[in-house]
Amino acid sequence: MLTIEGGDDTPVAISGRLDATQAAAAQSYLDRLAGVVTLDCAGLEYLSSAGLGVLLKTHKRLLASGGRLRLTEVSRHLQDIFSYSGFDQILEIEPCR
């Protein structure tokens, strides 16, 4: 189960599981956003490589038009996944407070 809400002038709150079954829906939602998009990951419990693909595709699209994707409230578990994949070098990531 994945829930995404917000965007444009407010952070996008994403919660649940971003896995292969939810990747298309997440991509569809994020494809509508532009500029600097902040993704609040406080409720994101799980992320697979399919989810990493969604984030990368979104970030690249935003970069091409002068924007970017930034992630906030990232849990330790997700930080590990971002570190293993090198995403911590290409995305702005703010850990959980």
Place this chain on the structure above:
Amino acid sequence: MESAAFPRRIDALTEVVAFITAAFERLDAPLELRRDVDFVLEELFTNVVKYGRGVAPVTIDIAAVAGGVEVTLTEPEAERFDITRPPTVDTTLPAESRRPGGLGLHLIPRVVDSVKYDYSAAERCSRITFLKTTTSAPPDDAAGHGEKTC
């Protein structure tokens, strides 16, 4: 040991997750291992769905071992593809040079204690076994998980 078979469809991943949840409960396995086990099984299962040419269901076995679980994914009607030797992924590339995909198999060894690939050409069956524990302690051989055939 807990065992179940799943059809080769991405949406069957929901059933896989439900099976892992129930198996962890019945085996009294450490819950802190769940996300990593979910992660590895999703990567392995979706790899079979995307690239496997067979139609027979994929079987997943989960056994309790000391401090964790040993998980085996068995794919019948398989071609040989050693997932422990995936194509190289350069995780140092800038975003502009990266392409989605290919990361899953690359990440598996990072989140488990060990992973092993076996292929039987005679049976055309691949078997991937990984171990995930809370420590680096070796698995308990008394867990009762012997060799299986497809």
